[in-house]
Amino acid sequence: MGVRLGLEGEGTDAEVVRDVLAGDVERYAVLVRRYRDRYARFASRMLGSRDVAEDAVQDALIRAFDRLADCRDPNKFAGWLFLILRNRCYAEQRRRQREGRPLAEGDEAFAGPDRPDGTLEQLEQGRALDLALGHLTPEQREVFVLKHYDGLAYEEIGQLTGATVASLKMRMHRAYDRLRDLMREHR
Amino acid sequence: MITGYHPLVKRLLDGELSLAQLPPELRAEGEEALRLVGAADRAPVALSPAFEERVMAVVRRHAASPGRRAWRWLNAPREVELRLRVRPWAVWAGALAVAAGLVLLLARPAPSPEPRGGTQQAHVGTRDSVLVRFVLFAPGARRVAVAGTFNQWDRSATLLVPAGTSGVWTTTLALPVGQHQYAFVVDGARWVVDPAAPAVADGFGRRNSVVAVTAQGGRVL
Numbered sequence: 425m426g427v428r429l430g431l432e433g434e435g436t437d438a439e440v441v442r443d444v445l446a447g448d449v450e451r452y453a454v455l456v457r458r459y460r461d462r463y464a465r466f467a468s469r470m471l472g473s474r475d476v477a478e479d480a481v482q483d484a485l486i487r488a489f490d491r492l493a494d495c496r497d498p499n500k501f502a503g504w505l506f507l508i509l510r511n512r513c514y515a516e517q518r519r520r521q522r523e524g525r526p527l528a529e530g531d532e533a534f535a536g537p538d539r540p541d542g543t544l545e546q547l548e549q550g551r552a553l554d555l556a557l558g559h560l561t562p563e564q565r566e567v568f569v570l571k572h573y574d575g576l577a578y579e580e581i582g583q584l585t586g587a588t589v590a591s592l593k594m595r596m597h598r599a600y601d602r603l604r605d606l607m608r609e610h611r
Numbered sequence: 612m613i614t615g616y617h618p619l620v621k622r623l624l625d626g627e628l629s630l631a632q633l634p635p636e637l638r639a640e641g642e643e644a645l646r647l648v649g650a651a652d653r654a655p656v657a658l659s660p661a662f663e664e665r666v667m668a669v670v671r672r673h674a675a676s677p678g679r680r681a682w683r684w685l686n687a688p689r690e691v692e693l694r695l696r697v698r699p700w701a702v703w704a705g706a707l708a709v710a711a712g713l714v715l716l717l718a719r720p721a722p723s724p725e726p727r728g729g730t731q732q733a734h735v736g737t738r739d740s741v742l743v744r745f746v747l748f749a750p751g752a753r754r755v756a757v758a759g760t761f762n763q764w765d766r767s768a769t770l771l772v773p774a775g776t777s778g779v780w781t782t783t784l785a786l787p788v789g790q791h792q793y794a795f796v797v798d799g800a801r802w803v804v805d806p807a808a809p810a811v812a813d814g815f816g817r818r819n820s821v822v823a824v825t826a827q828g829g830r831v832l
Contacts, residue, residue, distance in 0.1 A: 449671060452667065453667050456663050456667065461656060461658065478658050478662065481662075485666050485670075486669050549650035550650045550652045552650070573653055578625075600615070600621055601614075604614065
């Protein structure tokens with residue numbers, strides 16, 4: 425999730441951020457379009473619900489706008505926005521734990537649109553994995569989602585989250601073991 | 612029961628090994644593990660079509676809010692370019708002036724509190740004697756002495772020193788622990804009791820000031 429250049433004519437993140445800070449508020453829509461779906465995937469897997477994820481992404485984008493002047497390096501807007509969303513996801517998880525409402529279980533399915541090319545078995549496996557994610561710790565879930573859903577390398581995840589590669593691998597390997605058990609129970 | 616993957620299988624999932632690099636007895640476990648992570652659906656999650664408009668409506672509202680606008684204006688970092696046109700000799704002169712000011716500041720003695728009238732201050736000296744400072748405010752006096760039980764009432768034995776032209780006269784004596792009576796003698800003839808100390812009758816129609824000296828310092832009775 426490094427710097428993402430915009431579509432032709434829309435400008436880079438840094439250009440858009442500078443325009444918005446200079447008073448062109450409408451330009452912020454470029455950043456909304458650029459990151460909404462991508463971060464919705466992360467948030468939906470972290471929170472176990474597409475609706476809750478939509479609220480989280482919306483809050484993160486609005487909070488980012490309100491604090492745009494604090495974004496020290498506009499070239500790294502994507503990573504800065506990710507940290508805001510990540511904090512929002514963690515806060516939501518803590519709130520749900522306090523209220524005794526664990527993630528995933530009983531929530532609306534958080535799978536995205538069905539893969540048209542997927543077999544029934546693959547779809548079923550995908551949904552089972554989505555549900556199993558809800559039983560991981562938030563830290564384990566985060567590293568699994570970023571690596572296997574978003575396709576990031578450990579080094580990229582470390583840059584985003586501030587964790588070392590060694591600690592990320594440790595979390596991930598525990599997540600693999602836990603998921604294996606959960607998927608076996610599902611069968 | 613937790614049945615974890617073999618460490619080599621975890622490296623396969625991390626992308627550090629290929630299936631062919633696994634020992635034959637681990638390949639089935641490796642295939643199962645690959646199926647697990649392969650179930651991750653990487654398709655984008657579609658948000659509602661009104662999402663963008665909803666966010667932008669809030670953004671426009673926040674942008675128009677006077678309070679938020681003021682905060683953004685105050686908080687927005689700005690580049691400031693400062694241009695100075697100076698002559699080299701002026702820089703050197705300024706630096707010398709600053710250096711001279713610092714030297715004068717450091718060389719200046721620490722100011723001492725000025726007494727407004729006759730006061731006594733005592734400081735611990737040796738174990739058996741204590742330094743006692745006598746102070747008298749006597750503007751216009753030509754000479755001031757202190758006479759007492761500690762110098763056999765010798766009116767010329769202990770002179771006070773004027774502190775500049777302020778009218779304040781001072782001297783410091785090492786007095787033994789105990790009680791002492793004293794008086795100031797102005798211009799060799801006029802006896803003056805210490806206005807800041809208690810006084811007792813001397814039995815001859817006059818009064819003497821009294822200072823009690825303890826190991827912790829002087830005490831005015």
